[in-house]
Amino acid sequence: MLEFHLGTILFQLIVFVILMIIVGKFGAKPVVEMMRKRQSYIDNQIEKSESSRKEAESLLAEQKSELEKVRQEAQTIIERAKKQGESEADSIISAAKDRADRLVVEARAEITREKDKAIASLRDEVAELSVLLATKILEKEIDEKQYDKEMNQVLKEVGERL
Template sequence: MLEIDLKIILAQIVTFLIGVFVLWKIAWKPLVEILAKRKYDISKNISDAQNLKIETEKLKNDYEQMLKNIDGKAQELIQKAITLGDENKQKIITESQIEAKKILDSAKKQIEYEREAVKMDLRREIVPIAISIAEKVTEKLIDKNTKKELIEKFLQDISKQ
């Protein structure tokens, strides 16, 4: 059957303690150093990641601010272009109105000139005809002095028109 042998158990305990002592002296120190280094590396990586996160946030904020500035400048440039376009439009309209007024004034002057020329031509043509008619009519009715007065009056009436 199974018997418990105290010598074997005691030998196993002593062997176990010697093994633990040997491992303690040989392996414990390097194992603790490895774990400490690992702990340091992990904490350093976490710290670096936090620093990178902060730096990334800062860069993101800087870029967002730059985008806002660019949008503001773009809006400003668009507004300037619209204003300039409106000014140019108004300038062109004003110049066109001035030019149209000049053309209209010139046309009115030309029409007035032509009108006066036509009046003068009509007077030149009508006066001899009127004189001829008046002479024929007046020869029968009135003398030379009265003829002259009637012709002068007729010419004055035509001049007034």
């Protein structure tokens, strides 16, 4: 059966304690040191990851704000270009209307001058023909039949000249 011997149990207990001291002194310290280094490495990696994430978020926010600024500038440029185009179109239309108005005024003035010239020319011709008629009438003393005949001839000449 099982027998317990105090000497064997004490010897085994002393050997176990000595073994624990040796393992604790030579085996546990390197393992604990290795575990501390590993824990430190993991903590360092977590901190780097966290700082990288924060930096990435900050860069993302900065890029979003820059993108919004660029969009606003593009919108401003587009609006400015539209206004400038409308302004140029209005000025071109205004210049064309002014030119058309000037041309109409000049044409009317030219028509008036030509009309006045034609009237003056007709007056001169009528005066010339009146003098010619009076001269012919005075040159010949004619009777009424011949007067009508001469008058028709003069009127025919006036009609041919006009």
